[in-house]
Amino acid sequence: MARVCMMLDLKDDPELIAEYKRYHERVWPEVLESLREAGIREMEIYLGGNRLFMILDTVEGFSFEEKLKRDAANPKVREWEELMWKYQQALAGARPGEKWMSTECVFRLAQ
Numbered sequence: 001m002a003r004v005c006m007m008l009d010l011k012d013d014p015e016l017i018a019e020y021k022r023y024h025e026r027v028w029p030e031v032l033e034s035l036r037e038a039g040i041r042e043m044e045i046y047l048g049g050n051r052l053f054m055i056l057d058t059v060e061g062f063s064f065e066e067k068l069k070r071d072a073a074n075p076k077v078r079e080w081e082e083l084m085w086k087y088q089q090a091l092a093g094a095r096p097g098e099k100w101m102s103t104e105c106v107f108r109l110a111q
Contacts, residue, residue, distance in 0.1 A: 001041060004056040006100040009089050012050045020087040021047070030076035038067040052088075054100060 010017050024045065035043060039059035046053045056062075071077045091101050 001057045005103045006054045008052045008100045010050040010087050011089050016087050031080045034077045
């Protein structure tokens with residue numbers, strides 16, 4: 001499995017952050033299905049302040065480009081992403097239209 005870690009900020013508003021968290025207690029089934037179909041086996045999102053940190057464990061050969069193409073063709077996933085953008089804001093240094101930014105692993109402790 002390949003692991004991918006990404007970051008994104010939420011708008012620094014406690015009410016919006018609480019609402020965002022509530023949505024993630026009941027993620028739409030179509031969104032969960034699209035994640036699994038794309039080859040995402042496990043996903044965790046952590047929140048610190050207003051910074052989100054996401055860990056994806058994916059199948060070998062997972063492609064974000066392919067996932068984005070599939071998402072663009074799925075009306076429910078597009079609706080979810082548009083709704084989530086109400087709460088999210090791009091990180092400094094993000095390219096135009098980029099939401100989640102990839103991170104670089106700089107240390108790993110392994111057994």
